[in-house]
Amino acid sequence: DAVxxxxxxxxxxxxxxxxxxxxxxxxxxxxxxxxxxxxxxxALGAAYxxxxxxDTPRNPAEVVDFTLLEFADSVRRTLAMLDDQLDRAEDxxxxxDQHTDFGRISGLIGKVRRRxxxxxxxxxxxxxxxxxxxxxxxxxxxxxxxxxxxxxxxAALDDLMALQDRARALQDELASGQAEETNRRLYTVxxxxxxxxxxxxxxxxxxxxTGGMFLAxxxxxxxxxxxxxxxxxxxxxxxxxxxxxx
Numbered sequence: 321d322a323v324x325x326x327x328x329x330x331x332x333x334x335x336x337x338x339x340x341x342x343x344x345x346x347x348x349x350x351x352x353x354x355x356x357x358x359x360x361x362x363a364l365g366a367a368y369x370x371x372x373x374x375d376t377p378r379n380p381a382e383v384v385d386f387t388l389l390e391f392a393d394s395v396r397r398t399l400a401m402l403d404d405q406l407d408r409a410e411d412x413x414x415x416x417d418q419h420t421d422f423g424r425i426s427g428l429i430g431k432v433r434r435r436x437x438x439x440x441x442x443x444x445x446x447x448x449x450x451x452x453x454x455x456x457x458x459x460x461x462x463x464x465x466x467x468x469x470x471x472x473x474x475a476a477l478d479d480l481m482a483l484q485d486r487a488r489a490l491q492d493e494l495a496s497g498q499a500e501e502t503n504r505r506l507y508t509v510x511x512x513x514x515x516x517x518x519x520x521x522x523x524x525x526x527x528x529x530t531g532g533m534f535l536a537x538x539x540x541x542x543x544x545x546x547x548x549x550x551x552x553x554x555x556x557x558x559x560x561x562x563x564x565x566x
Contacts, residue, residue, distance in 0.1 A: 330362060
């Protein structure tokens, strides 16, 4: 009738941003619970304080269930923090202009996706175990561990998947915004290049070292050549406007 295994938890740290996922191991009998871990796990500390201030649990399964619920709550608190970061990234995307810092937006979304992937990798196996047909728990642990813990872990996993879907949607929107900004810059460069093309042709033509060059003998040849360049640039601009390319 023994129940044993390894469950995920968070390492104790100074802030939620650098919290690492760890594992703690346990073995339980109807009247005994033994746990081990390499690093302090806040969920186990919360369970210890709960045992000090509450009535004695009916069996060790209640303690394991309480620890799993604490883990699920920690996941949801982390998801709430990540969701706030996505809100900031979305606000920047909604106010998209030429001064928008795409690097900052990409950093926010990348951090959320990286952290959510880490959480999903440790939450999915727990949810899969609870839904496995091969999981057989003794009667004294069936109601506590399989019932309440299963619902909370599955709900946290659903929230996690929803957050990942939102992060991917914002990533796609960011890629679209970056592509639009790149196209706008290429369009500007193309227009400038097109406007300068007639002037380039004129300067290249007058730069030939051949005899009898037009305007070579006049006192205002440079001014007249500049006027010719400006004239052709104006004609090119009018043609682009007429073709609705500007």
